[in-house]
Amino acid sequence: MRSGLLRGWKVRVGLSVIVFFVLLALLGPWLTAAVPGLDPRANDLTAIGQPPSAQHWLGTTQFGQDVLAQTIEGARGSLFVGFLSAVIGTALAILVGLPAGYFGGRTDSWLNFLSNLFIVMPVLPLILIVAGYMQGTGLWVIALIIGFFGWSGGARTIRAQAMSVSNRDFVLAMRTLGEPHHRLLFHEVLPHLTGWIAAMFLQGVIGGVMAEAGLAFLGISDSGAISWGTMIQAAQQQSAVLRGMWWWFVPPGLCIALVATAATLVNFGVDELSNPKLRTVRRSVVRRTRDRAGRASRADRADGVVGETRVGSDA
Template structure:
């Protein structure tokens, strides 16, 4: 863990993710006691007002405070991203690891299921299902995204599980009579922890982006507050053409920051899980230090 937190990329990424997690958890309290404005309240005295004064990030066409909506939207967007990632990653582990480790008929059946879901047109199917279930809230959006987002991860985990299952130490443990359940949970999964963590982060960002895309297309619950619904409302009211940049830039910037933070953490996970990357990083650090000392000596 110390090695994992040593890199600046990981520290920056975790700080940004921690900040947005704080907004998601304590958002209602912040909007009520710190900002002091209901994100759905309309201030008719400040319609499409630019940032400043009582509204630090300005207001929308409807007089709603943008800062309050950004804080409230963090809960909706992160809820969809985390829940969709949890569902998709869990299904990928269940199908991919089971298929790769047990092999035989189990592998054939699960691999067939994975291939069927994998070749389904994801975006059109997502639009049809979400459109048919329109108005049911962020729970359904997250569920649909998670149920359609696991096949790629399952294929990757299957390949890795096949490789690990044929290693000498696992073959020896099976010959000694170790139960397969114990081998899967205590031997196979720990070797896949780095890959699973990266998969979860990637799925979380995919879930947030998918929710924003669905909201932009109008396929979401209009009563829910998320960064996607903010961008969708700004698009409907022609905020870009009218120069109301403070309406759509903050939620878009938040999505971009979370994506960047997840990528930075993912770099740290890769370096921790891959010894070759750790060695390359240490080698590059040593070369940089030697070059810095040489430059200092010449000066």
């Protein structure tokens, strides 16, 4: 599965973009400290609201702060919220959905009721209320809130897949032989759900990054933290669109779009590899394309031979 995953161009492109932003987030503090003029909090009073130039590659904000430095620093905050909320949401989905699908009966009824309760809840208003009333809504708190309220849909998917795998012959045979439940859960059922869990995690990363940007845009965030969402929110407050300061809000918005596109590409690649139907369709399409190319090349060679024969006969 690992070798097949890396052969797809979608996965390679998506992973390259994600690895680039992860390295940017990890090495960002060292980079901004080592390069002069890349302090995200420094104010250059001689270049206020300036467009991209040789001194400031992505221009400056209304307060004279370098947009490139803030974009680099913002990668750390946005990806931190995205990955942490995805880890929390995926873990809760597995803890609720896996035993519900495996055990069934009363356990399934109670856990399914819990999942349905979170599904019908108005998630966005609840996030706004909780984040608004909690003191010190930093990136940790934002990530915890997003992850806590974003697991119910994944739990329903894990439940359905775990129920399907648990009713297969090899699981029923091992259960008849007296195999412990924990071993069946984590060594037999859970490995068959790897593709679904990976897709759920990537979807959680996208949702976490965009939810953090949305909450920051609405003003529910730590004013001292720098993320792509807080950059867009600051640009909105200072009317950057009306002033034509596109270099202030386009870089963070483009970074969010690139991360979402990269995670979606990896998700598509994992789905094609883990789904036998998509794998079969892909092989048939490749086979048909090769057959058509082979027939076209043979027809071209046959036309060439006929043409040479006609020329020789005329001579």
